[in-house]
Amino acid sequence: MRIPLRALLRKKTDIKAGEKDLPQHIAIVMDGNGRWAKKRGLPRTAGHHAGMEALKRIVGAAGEIGIKVLTVYAFSTENWRRPQPEVEFLMRLPNEYLKTELAELNKNNIKLRFMGEMEGLPVHTRQAVTQALAETAGNTGMILNFALNYGSRAELVSAVRQIARQASDGLLRAEEIDDAAIEKYLYTAGLPDPDLFIRPSGESRLSNFLLWQVAYTELWFSDVYWPDFDKTHLLEAIDAYQNRDRRYGGIKL
Ligand code: FPP
Numbered sequence: 001m002r003i004p005l006r007a008l009l010r011k012k013t014d015i016k017a018g019e020k021d022l023p024q025h026i027a028i029v030m031d032g033n034g035r036w037a038k039k040r041g042l043p044r045t046a047g048h049h050a051g052m053e054a055l056k057r058i059v060g061a062a063g064e065i066g067i068k069v070l071t072v073y074a075f076s077t078e079n080w081r082r083p084q085p086e087v088e089f090l091m092r093l094p095n096e097y098l099k100t101e102l103a104e105l106n107k108n109n110i111k112l113r114f115m116g117e118m119e120g121l122p123v124h125t126r127q128a129v130t131q132a133l134a135e136t137a138g139n140t141g142m143i144l145n146f147a148l149n150y151g152s153r154a155e156l157v158s159a160v161r162q163i164a165r166q167a168s169d170g171l172l173r174a175e176e177i178d179d180a181a182i183e184k185y186l187y188t189a190g191l192p193d194p195d196l197f198i199r200p201s202g203e204s205r206l207s208n209f210l211l212w213q214v215a216y217t218e219l220w221f222s223d224v225y226w227p228d229f230d231k232t233h234l235l236e237a238i239d240a241y242q243n244r245d246r247r248y249g250g251i252k253l
Contacts, residue, residue, distance in 0.1 A: 021242045023195035025069040026062065027210055027217070030055065032201025032225030039225075045089045050227035052097055059101075059144055061231040063108050065238070069143045069191055073209050077117065077151030091121065094148065095128040102132055109141030115187030116150035145191065152211040159185035188213055196241045200224045200233070218244045 030051055037047030055072060062070045075090055082090075105112065112132050121129070129148070162185045166172040172181070183189060194210060194217045202223045206214065220237040222229075245252070 022066055023218075023238060023241050024067070025071065025192050025194045026067055026196045026198060026237075027071040027073075027194035027214070028058070028197075029073045029199040029203075029207060029209055030226045030229075031199060031203055033227055035201065036225035036227040044086055047225075047227060048086075048090060048093060052093055054227050054229050055097070056101060056104075057230055058234055059105075059110070059142075060108075061234050063110060063142045065234070067142060069145060069194075071115075071145040071147060071188075071191075071194065071210070073147045073150065073207075075116070075148050075150070076208060077120075077149060077154050078208065091125045094125055094132075094146070098128050098132045102135060105132075105136055105144065106139065109139045110136065111139040111141065111143050112136045113143050113145040113191075114148055115145060115155075116148045117154060118149070120149045143191070145188075147209065150187070150209075152206075152208045155187050156212060182212070186212060193217060196220060196237060198222070198234075198237050200226050200229050216246065216248050218246065 033047035033051040034044045035047070036050060037044050040046075059070065074094070079090065080087060114129050114133065118126060118129070125148075129146075159182055163172065163177060163181065167174065167177075188210070193213045193215070197206075197210075197214055197217045197219045198221075199205075199219075200222045202221075204221050210217075218241050220240050222233060222237070224233055
């Protein structure tokens with residue numbers, strides 16, 4: 001069953017979407033914080049703060065709609081190239097988000113997951129993340145997966161290294177390396193591939209995000225800056241997704 005978009009927009013608080021055509025896993029590049037701030041004559045950090053508020057809205061909306069996994073790109077392995085004060089601000093955001101949202105996440109049965117190079121994060125960020133993982137570990141609802149110090153190439157390099165070690169230890173033969181063997185070593189192991197990839201802010205690229213996992217993902221782009229992104233935009237993306245014809249390289253008979 002498709003979600004009738006207009007009906008959803010009318011009854012925002014009472015969504016009873018059919019599950020068949022709902023994307024199970026949505027991945028979002030939360031882009032445009034800096035330009036949002038610049039347009040308003042504000043510092044870039046104000047844009048990131050507004051981006052955090054947008055994230056709160058979208059987590060709530062995705063949970064209500066019945067999305068199973070929401071993956072958000074919060075900090076890439078390339079974002080370290082930004083000026084030090086901005087990096088430091090971004091590294092404090094998980095602490096701030098979790099301090100204000102952890103109770104709400106638990107109330108809504110949301111389970112946190114993090115993917116990325118945890119060792120590269122400052123100690124305070126790592127501590128906040130570790131604590132939040134433990135405190136939501138028993139939840140069984142939507143998975144909120146934070147990509148933090150994440151890069152898809154780094155993820156693939158790490159997977160290849162682990163597979164090579166298995167092979168050199170005689171635990172894996174070359175013929176046994178298939179899609180499933182690779183996926184076992186990705187940060188997303190155990191999660192379904194994203195069905196829908198959303199990138200706001202007018203950019204139309206993947207930016208080293210989930211390169212393996214998006215092989216058959218439907219891509220949706222919007223000009224809206226992330227801090228302005230709300231439930232209406234999420235529903236628009238889902239509506240577009242529901243009108244796509246996913247053939248996975250096959251044909252419809
Ligand atoms: C990209 O926009 C955004 C980021 C690198 C940071 C994303 C962070 C948030 C949305 C805040 C929520 C995060 C957490 C961890 C709670 P940009 O700064 O590159 O924007 P621009 O392209 O307009 O400069």
